[in-house]
Amino acid sequence: MAKFIVLLGLPGAGKGTQAHIISKTLNLAHISSGDIFRENLKNQTELGKLAQTYMDRGALVPDDVTIAMIQDRLSRPYCNNGALLDGFPRTPTQAKALDEMLSKTNQKIDCVPYINVPAEVLIERLSGRWSCPTCGFVYHEKFNPPIKPGICDKDQGELYQRADDKVETVKKRIDVYWEQTSPLIEYYQQNNLLLEIDGTQAIENVSNQLLDSIQRRNS
Numbered sequence: 001m002a003k004f005i006v007l008l009g010l011p012g013a014g015k016g017t018q019a020h021i022i023s024k025t026l027n028l029a030h031i032s033s034g035d036i037f038r039e040n041l042k043n044q045t046e047l048g049k050l051a052q053t054y055m056d057r058g059a060l061v062p063d064d065v066t067i068a069m070i071q072d073r074l075s076r077p078y079c080n081n082g083a084l085l086d087g088f089p090r091t092p093t094q095a096k097a098l099d100e101m102l103s104k105t106n107q108k109i110d111c112v113p114y115i116n117v118p119a120e121v122l123i124e125r126l127s128g129r130w131s132c133p134t135c136g137f138v139y140h141e142k143f144n145p146p147i148k149p150g151i152c153d154k155d156q157g158e159l160y161q162r163a164d165d166k167v168e169t170v171k172k173r174i175d176v177y178w179e180q181t182s183p184l185i186e187y188y189q190q191n192n193l194l195l196e197i198d199g200t201q202a203i204e205n206v207s208n209q210l211l212d213s214i215q216r217r218n219s
């Protein structure tokens with residue numbers, strides 16, 4: 001049976017980093033809503049142009065547009081074995097829509113690891129974040145540097161810093177998280193799906209704790 005895992009956590013908690021690692025281990029599609037918006041932005045699609053007006057100011061893209069985009073992805077064959085969702089859902093409306101999408105094909109969320117980090121570490125994490133424009137892999141200049149500065153280890157892409165990682169926009173994104181996304185912690189806790197992960201550990205240890213918790217849940 002296909003497996004669907006939702007990763008929750010503040011901006012900078014390590015969702016993308018972990019999703020790249022554990023989607024491979026678990027053989028799941030990695031669906032990052034932020035990466036899909038950025039890809040559309042790069043290609044100047046209508047969706048990309050619309051998303052940019054929200055992303056630039058650290059606000060959320062409207063639910064209807066975001067839900068339709070994820071529904072389209074989940075219906076593609078690369079999700080046949082399931083998916084690891086990184087950055088979606090981010091509002092209670094999106095969470096309910098995801099439950100409905102999955103239930104239409106008799107599927108459901110397996111678990112929701114919540115990567116918990118205190119807000120104080122996020123500014124340092126996000127201001128040192130460098131991403132690969134082609135594979136989306138994320139580095140940190142101090143905590144997880146590439147072998148060659150500015151170049152992706154995996155595909156030699158030229159790393160860039162995201163426009164929305166400047167301090168003012170990060171603060172806004174953190175506020176938006178507390179207002180709109182944090183209710184999901186309780187929602188998934190009530191549904192007995194939440195797995196709390198200590199996101200302050202080194203990247204490798206977070207991956208191990210994540211994989212252990214997911215596997216223990218299945219046994």
Ligand code: ADP
Pocket residue numbers: 009010011012013014015016017018125126128129130138139140141143144199200201202203206
């Ligand atoms: P998110 O997808 O939740 O916004 P990222 O995975 O992009 O977070 O991580 C944000 C930044 O923090 C990146 O530069 C990443 O290299 C770094 N990072 C991720 N996990 C850790 C960790 N456990 N310890 C230190 N830095 C981390």
Ligand code: ADP
Pocket residue numbers: 010011012015016033034035037054055056058059060061062066086087088089090094164173
């Ligand atoms: P981070 O990894 O730092 O949390 P993302 O890459 O997930 O950031 O998201 C970047 C931006 O893309 C968000 O600030 C928001 O504007 C938009 N976005 C991403 N996912 C969603 C979503 N599920 N709903 C609405 N907007 C989203």
